[in-house]
Structures are given as structure tokens and as C-alpha cells.
Amino acid sequence: MESFKQRVDEAVGFLRDKMVEPPEIVLVLGTGLSGLGEQIESPLVLPYGGIPNFPKATVASHAGNLIFGRLCDRPVAVLQGRFHYYEGYSARELTMPIRVLALLGAKTLIVSNSAGGLNPAFAAGTVMVVRDHLNFIPDNPLRGPNVDAWGPRFPDLSAPYDRSLIDTTLACAAREQIAQVATGVYVAIPGPSLETPAETRYLRQCGADAVGMSTVPEVIVAIHAGMRVLGLSVVANVNDPDNLKPIILEEIIEETKRAEDRLTRLLLAVLPEI
Template sequence: MTIFAMQEYTEQVEETVAWLGARLDEKPEYLIQLGTGLGELARAMEVDVRIAYEDIPHFPFSTVESHPGYLVCGRLAGKPAAILQGRVHYYEGYPARRVAFPIRVLSLLGVHTAIITNASGGLDPAMKPGTIMIFADHLNFLGDNPLRGPNIDAWGPRFPDLSRPYDPELQALARRAAEELGIAWICSGTYVCIPGPSLETPAETRYLRGCGADAVGMSSIPEILVAIHGGLRVLGLSVVANVNDPDNMAPILLDDIVRAARAAEPDLQRLIEKILHLDRPA
């Protein structure tokens, strides 16, 4: 990104922050981004404002049917929160910086904690569909980084540290919440982000597993990198919608992924609400 393009991007971010700030009675402290087939959490919120992405200046909007595209603000588990109901993806033609635009805006509105969710394909044969994986680490195979180009020092450091990308206290809190709720199928692992939209071949599946990944998807890392750059505490949660066996690959269909994600959604919703209820940030 050139200096002139970055100046335009900065102006767009600032305009969107001002536009949203004028419409929110209470600034959110938490943001929850909902992935494929995971849009129902907004029903549990005490809603103050619900705005379509298309109506928000400069917001990217989704071209994928399973991502409805609404910003919902209010209170969840008694905490001021913003839910991004759906996301955009690199494979839709957006650069990583534009994919993460909503996260940048919300970070500048005062959010201190980001819970990023998605649906993924399991690479660990011990997993089963419906498992919720807590991100312990990630691999960025997207081929793009939202922080590429001129850095805005007021937004974050030029070279953000990723030695501990996912907040250890939030990870522990997620495991505690799952135990208290009786959610048995939960694990920790490494998530790998690929460009898509084509799904993995058997050889690619073996390669990704050999690289140390436990689950694969086509989203989340641009948003996570911007959240970390902005100083947010980050928790990643992935619903494993299917498990890939490279020696016996079955067709992977989007409808099946959406169906499996929606089947696991009640547990994910209870888990996120419990995490917010238990969380006491310093």
C-alpha cells in the first residue's frame, strides 16, 4: 500500500469511527466476530443498534450467503459488546487490510477484548465434527498481511509482538467456562489460514498437518492481527465442522459445513456468554 493509499484508508477509518460513535449510546468493550453459520448469538443480546454493513460508511460487505452482514451493538451477558454478524474474506477479492477494517474501527472506538470465531476443517484425526477449538497459535498462509504498508503509530507498533498472540487468561477462562457448562468436545490447537476459496486436496491436507496445524480455514487471521496490533486481548474459537482424512477424502460441501456449524452453535453461544460473564479484565 502506498503512502497516498494509506492516507485515504486512514481517513476512511476515522470517518467510520466518527459515524458510528455518533450513533452508539454506549461504546462497546467487547467485540465478537461470528463466522460461517454462526450468526445467532445476536439473538441473546440486549440490542441498542443494528446496522447493515452496507449502511456503514466504508465498511466492506459480504458476498457469501452464510454471512448476513450486520453490526449489532448492545449488552451481552451484562457487558457492552459489539457483534459482527458475518465477515468478509480475502477470497472475495478484498485485501487483508480491508478484511480487517471493522476490527480497526471497533478498536478505535474503545473495544479492549476481541473474540474471533469461525468454522474450520479439522486436521487432527482425534477431532470430531462439532468440536470447539481454542486457538493456542496460528499459521498465516494467506499471502497477505493487514499491517503491510505504512504504519500508523497511533494505532499500534510497526512490528507487533506475536510471541503470545492469544491471551492466556482468556484461553484458561474458555476452558473453565466449557467445564462449568459441561461442554465435552473442546480442545486447544493451532489454526492455519489459507486463501481459498478452493478447499484442500489430500496432499495439501497432509502438508498443513505436517506444518503443525490442527484446523484449517479461510478467515480470521487478518482480523486477529489488527486486533493484536491495536492492543486488544484476543481469543480465537473455531467450530470444527468436518475432519479431513487425506487417506480417505470425502467431498467437502459448503452446505455441510454450514449445517455442522449451526449444530454446534448453541454450545458456542453458551460458551461466549459464560466467558463474558466470568471475565474481569484488569
């Protein structure tokens, strides 16, 4: 743990010397959702590979950049792409960027992802505002010795997704007349294999509305660091366990991109309200 803390501190020092101002808000842009990074004013673009000790992005649909700048006149840090457990990283390693940005002063995390729909009431393209989650990834980013300066040994997750941010997001969606916005429970699985019909049926019975392979470890670290969290899932397809069709990654990415404009409009409405 001491070695990991040293690596985090080195990344913090490197970024502190590079950035113009500390970020208030961190945005994590998942699969097919990196376009918002192009709207940042006065951007400082840092490829992950150039940041000391950062993991390396291996997923082709993730740009792999950290961008500092301003969005809606708010200082932000945007992660264009994330890291996943299935890439071989531990939960602690894949959440390192969130830990670093929290130590640089960020107070709010907005995390987005592309997910498979489990709720039969959803349709492809639904933007699900996450109200709770299930963690089926067999690792926890807080496992091992706790760094008390980073957060408490046993962080409370009774309300991991900030209720006021959820309400604000739903109000913005209504005001901007953004269709297909719902709330639901996200379940994180380890991947990279996709769900069988039996697994899909089980996840539904567990109470999940959408399934993906990310987000939850990042949320745990953000809560540990005292950040407020807003989660947004773009439902790329809806899984029917009784008529499960082959799931093609390229089709998921394409469907997510079709919903990107609506998600971007929603985020640009929400940011000034935070």
C-alpha cells in the same frame, strides 16, 4: 495509506454518533454462527452497507450486520459475518471493522469461525480454543506505512491468543459440562478452493489442527491495536488425506449450526468472566 486512514476515521465518526456506549468486547460470528446476535439486549442493528466505507459482505451464510448492545451486562459490538481475502479484499480492507471498533474503545476480541479439522483426534462438532496460528494468506493487514497512533510498526505475536482467556474458556467449558472442547493451532489459507489430499497432509505436518480462510488477519490487527484475543473454531468436518471425501459447503454450514448451541453456551459463560 492516508486515504485508508481517512476512510477509517469517517466510519469511526459515523458509529460514534450512532452508538449509546463504546463496546468493551467485539465478537466476530463466522459461518453458521450468527445466532448469538439475536440475544443482545437493546440492540442497535446496522447493516454493513449502511456504514461509510465498510466492505460489503458477499458470502450468503454471513448476515452482514454490526450490532451494538449489551450481552451478559457487558457492552459489546457483534459482527454478524466477516470479510475474506478470497472475496477480493486486501487484508487491510477485510480487517477494517476490527480497526474501527478498536478505535471506538474495544479492548477484547472474541473471534469465531467454522473450520475443517486436521487433527485426527477431533470429531465434527469439536469447539477448538485457538492457542496459536499459521498464516498462509499471502497478505498482511499491516503491510505498507504504519500509523503509529494505531499501533507499533512491528507488533509482537509471541502470544497472539491471550493465555488467561484460554484458561478461563476451558474452565467455563468444564464447569458448564460442555463436551467436545479442545485446544489447537489454526491455519489460515487464502481459498476459496478447498484443500487437496496433499495440501491436507502438508498442513497436518506443519502442526495445524484446523484449517479455515479467515480470522488470522483480524487477530493481527487486534494485536496491533493492543486488544486481547480469544479465538474459537467450530470443527465442521475432519479431513482424512488418505480417504478425502468431497466437502460440501452446505454440509459444513449445517454441522456448524448443530454446534452453535454449545458455542453460544460457552460464550455466555465466558463473557461475565472477562
